[in-house]
Amino acid sequence: MKKSKLLALILAASMVLATSGCGFTGTASSTAASGPAQSESTTKTSDGTITVYDTNEIRTMVQWAASDNNSFTILNNVSEGLYRLNEKHEPEPALAESYKVSDDKLTYTFTLRDGLKWSNGTALTAKDFVFSWLKQMSTDATNGYSFIMTDYIVNGAEYLDNKAKAEDVGIKALDDKTLEVKLKQPTPYFVRLTVLPMFFPLNEEYVKSQGANYGLKADNMIYCGPYTLATYDPASGSTLKKNDSYWDAANVKVSNVNVRIIKEQATALNAYKSGELSRVTLSSSDVPAMKSNAEFSSTSEFRTTYLQFNTTDKVVSNKNIRLALGYAMDRKTLADVILADGSAPATGLIANGMFGDGSKTFRELNSDITTFDAAKAKEYWEKGVKELGSAPAITLLTEDDSVTKTVATYIQGEFKKNLGIDVKIDSKTKKAKNQLMDDNNYQMAITAWGADYDDAMTYMDLWTNGTPYRGNYKSETYNSLIADAKKQTDDAKRLQDMLTAEKTLVADDAVVSPLFYRGFAYLTKPNVVNLVTHPFGPPIEFKYASLK
Template identity: 50%
Template sequence: MKKLAAMLLAMTILLSGTAGCNSFTGKSGETSGGTESGAAQTKSVSFYLENEIPTLDQFAASDNIAFNVLNNISEGLYRLDTNNVPQPALAEKCDVSEDKLSYTFTLRDGLKFSNGDPITSKTFKETWLKQMKADTKNNYAFIMTDYIVNGMEYSEKKMDADKVGLETPDDKTLVVKLKAPTPYFLSLTAFVPYYAVDMDFYKNKGADYALNKDNLVYSGPYMLSQYDAAAGATLVKNPNYWDKDSVKVDTVTIKIIKEQSTALNLYKAGQLSRVKLSATDVPSYKDDKEFTTHSIYRTNFIQFNTTAEGTKNVNIRKALSMAIDNNTLMSTILNNGSEAANGVVPKGMSSGIAGKTFGSLQGTLTSFNAEKAKEYWEKGVKELGGTIPQITLVLDDDTENKDVGTYLQSQFKSVLGIDVTLDSKTKEARRALMKSGKYQMGLNAWGADYDDPMTYLQIWTENTNSFRGNFKDTDAANDYANLIKAAHSEKDTEKRADFLLRAEKSLIVDNAVVAPLYYMGSAYLVKSNVKNLVEPNSGILELKYASVE
């Protein structure tokens, strides 16, 4: 989840997506199940994230760690239900024109932020205009400018705001004009960058916005009562939320736990009701009645920097890609429901063609081939003047990434005879390094923002060049950016799918910009008293529907 680059939505960018129920220090009689003896009953759950929360500024957030929080303290026009289907949220309905180019949203009566400020159609228009600005920190301008009439021109300062395809005839009506039919547009409105922001409050706080719980206001089911980016947060029900009576859990604690073994110990002690299992723990618990697995639309991959020493050579990149035995990675390191990937787009994702998944059309793009890897390596070294490049892999410092990094290190040694250095950092430090372009290759991930291949493939065309490997396609006949542009404007579904299939092949096979590793799956232990902790295909946890028995 750019991530759902909208569900999708959504993960780089690594998330735990884990959740649970915790005993809280509070009123007597409170238990790990969340019930309190006496007249009142307090329902409580807790879940954990494997890295610190980078920001809660919606205009700066770009990863699933932040989205896991923002999705539950904020809301958009629509919200995903337990079956990943967008349902009316702050909007009570939407009328779509016959040509599928005009969406008219009608907002609910009496909508308010947690501070009492009204939520109107103008709230959404002003929020979206801010998101579309080219200098918005989260680099998610494209999630609107690619679709909304004159959005790109406004972002590039070539057109005024009043020419953008957003109309507010009254406080309850928002009319959105699209460039081309977009069958997943309602799903986009259920993605964090489309959520409502109190822009008067935002402007008033300035640089202090979202730095603490008092510098935020909330439109979603919950609001913050405690917040520490490195330690976690506590959420409580938002009394101004339009659907507050449907929110069954009163208090949510979010913990930051980087070591899976620590989380498992807390689960065993009754302090968590849901815990993600490491691959080494799966055999011990797979027959337990509390064991379950879950998969999401999230692909983990190696991002190569195409301008760095060593990895600027395409044959070096192809050699490193082909030296990876994904199937052994699954069986020995990630036996948790994850699946070996041969592309960045998950196999089960919609192609836009009825009855056909994207994976069924694409087939196998890449696979482990030790001999071919050696040939590419020798060719690449020769092209570099005979000097064997020293390669470093940067990665996050959580358990899963360190395990995967160690496996890759052994693969490169075994197949290519090279010693790859592992540079383990906090998530934010790793992201900052990659954004600066001072890396050769990094472990990265992307979770779907919505159910369409575009949510993956367009991110290598956006203003994130260093983070995405400074990729520029030099093939005039199959230029990557032009293929994506053509897919955006193509109305014929089969032709559109062909453009996207060609683009993915260019990214992985022809240019070796990324080396796909695995489609994410997770194994969990879940206490039976916690129900409906929904984790849609985006991997962004949905707490609104949770309950405690």
Template identity: 55%
Template sequence: MKKWAFYFVSLWLMFSVLLSGCNFTGEAPQGAESPSGQTSSKDGEQPSSGKAITLPVETEITDLNQFSASDNVAFAILNNVNEGLYRLDQKNVPQPAMAKGVDISKDGLTYTFTLRDGVKWSNGSPVTAADFKFAWLGSMKPETSLSGYAFILTDYIEGGAEYAEGKATDVSGIMVKDDKTLAVKLKNPTPFFLRLVSFIPYYPLNDKFVKEKGKDFALKPENMLYNGPFVLTQFDPAGGAVLEKNPNYWDNGSVKLDKVNIKVVKEMSTALNLYKVGELDRVNLSSADVSANKTNPEFGTDIEFATTYLQFNLKAGDVSNPNIRKALQLAYDSKVLEQLLNNGSKGAVGLIPDLMNGAGGKSFRDMQGKVIAPDAAKAKELWAQGMKELGHAPKIKLLVLDDTVNKDVGTFLQSEFKKNLGAEIEIESMPKKARNKLMDDSSYQMAVTAWGADYDDAMTYLDLWINHTPYRGNYNNPKYDRLIAEAKKEADEAKRAEMLLQAEKMLVGEDAVVAPLFYKGHAFLQKKNIEGLVYHPYGASWDFKYAAKK
């Protein structure tokens, strides 16, 4: 998620925590009252510690409207001020949250959720099953769903696609039985559905409140309602945000912090200086600073199910030529980029990152192996053939975000393309909002972007390119679309996995729609008195619920 997602959204966003013993594929137990194992406090009860932490993000906070937000900074905030039926725990396993549990039919198609007693919005009104239906319908409806995430509901819930296409006035697969009971019927068995309902587009919204605020909804803290561990009390898109403990949260007693300050700091060197003088509690390290800090007891690394890649615009000038795209794919060495980043990131050999689930207990990457590998000689041949077909030397701009990591990646690619192809590539650096608009408007040739997994399955990547949008390079291959559609219906795990393996080969190897660069890792410094910052490798990454400052 994460245009995180979708977008490199500069996934080099923020604070990170060393993951140990993470269970990426465990199934959710059905019934524990509190994921933290602690007894919830009475409504309104507050700790006396007055603890606060301050953390940086590298990009501005552009949108906090659940219907239109699509990047990881927004998702990190929304994941902490709101909550779905289930919530990922410290080991990335979905646990009952707004729901106290779920009954799943024997055929795996119907999920019946029962909400907890006394769950409330921050204004004291109850959270009801109808709040979930209202939000889910809004996430599907074209008039309100502006995030690009409608598919994450319509692809799975019975009647969702028909509703989104205007062929139905309601969604047959969403049934509000009463205020506390919500039943959901799926099109096909979906073993990761509890992970989906733990993700932002499945969170509830209060119908009355959203309609009262109208176009002003989510533009400032008082124009939002909250049902998560924290509430938003301050918000400046370019400056940052302040989150404070929510006294109406059902698991209030598990929340150790009173406040989380989030500051927008675009330059990693600036953030490191602020960390050194005690103004930040956590900071990501640039590659230049990793070696000098590896022996620091505050040093750590983490992983993310996220791939940074070059997105080619198949309708934009010279990169519309397949041989030019394939030449660019082979003209850089991702292992060299891995060394330059020096932060736990790994050079990419395909679109799907390491460790993501495949089939039969194997990871997708282990099943597939390499889809592309550097080959300067072959790249020169393809480049020459592309120039012959075009009738001139390509003129190409590379669009990147204006943060440290993205600019470094752009400079690396510019150098590699010059060395191995003789190509003169111009770098165009933009703030996130401006970069995204250019991509949405198809006003780019190629861009460094990224996607972070919404759930632990290769489909979270591969179905992005069936929407044929400019942001996804205007890719439109009916054969690819059919392959993805068939995989979504396939109940046999091995057959489904084979379809997804074929899809990655087609997207990357045959059609050269993207050029994978690296699988994201982080190196960071974190103050020793900060504990329990939870980082999820997929979905909405950050969870402050379990964090504490000693």
């Protein structure tokens, strides 16, 4: 699975830096309860400081080596790309002030802003993007993300394989302010890719001058984002200070940000209550007691957990059996009662809020194609059993973490209640579970996918390769829809291809059965405003935050 590592970037809410209640295009499952506050303390902010936390160490500040959310959080706030996600999670001009697209939609020409500077006073030019992107498309990149460029940019893959020279790659600095990018095929979401840290610029002269020391300490880097890195300790955290050289410094309202490393959730909650943290993520067990707190909010992200059926298994190769299992699960109860952490019930494969046609989200356009219907479940089950000749034995493969085991146990109960069957749970480590799926040694499994970018294609092309991990699904109809969408220059036709493809995969062929969109519940101090976390892409944004 070539894209698996990019999940570390997209799963912003997996960090206990927590999430923001800001809405995004369409329907956000974000709530803020009213009622008496249970924690009246506020973070000490007389010096203009916001403090957040994460549970894992910051592994590296080297852009072409970074692959963890902590690193991406810091990089996203001390740097930025051509475009940046705004408070509504939409790309807006950042280091670029505008761009143009050729009629064939294969050439993008970006114009940079006037007077851009690195934090050391060096001019920031289009050549800094060329150097950075070529490095990400070379063997120097150790973060596993070369594909995010080589899949799209002309001769990018060839350059990575040492079969093309740098001058042959489809990225050129036409002058200091003009960057030209040539793509292999129309990619409507390309600008949304440029918000990712892999697309941030790097100054060649400075990087080479630092050699192996680049990124080891705060003093071994220069910055072009809203903040600079004042201190950096992988184990204990980092401090950020407002970057006065940033082009939009006038709109950066918080002067200082602390990112602490706190491994235990209970410790973090205590730190929040004592006023040491601006926000804390809640465990599911804490949610019921905190829902009436005025500081409580929740949100879901662009990540779908689903049942993957193995279409070559002698039992679940029967579509009626798959349909029965899909209809038998009450996803609303799963999300709202069992998980109770801000997760939302899945009504399709594509998560709530993902881009559709610009006025409606993809989910709104394709309606609810995953539903709970106990009567239909029983009807399809009886048909399937009749076709198989007898009631089959079924095993559910799952990971052994506490949340997934909770989900598996709930699903097991739903199958018992609504179908009268006893499904066995096979709980394995993540590595062992993935290996069993890769080896085609499973019937059905709980797995998940988080969006690489804000477009349905980040999900849809996963089922075109017919691998065991994707249930050995092979459909000429489905593949032709995805192939047409990838080359389609008419955006409306491309969208229709993907809407039809989702219905084909989930409703018609019942290859996957979506369960829930992962979410998080949290508390935020009342004096902290607009601390944004995106449902995809770079995790947490400090640029838009302010303090009352």
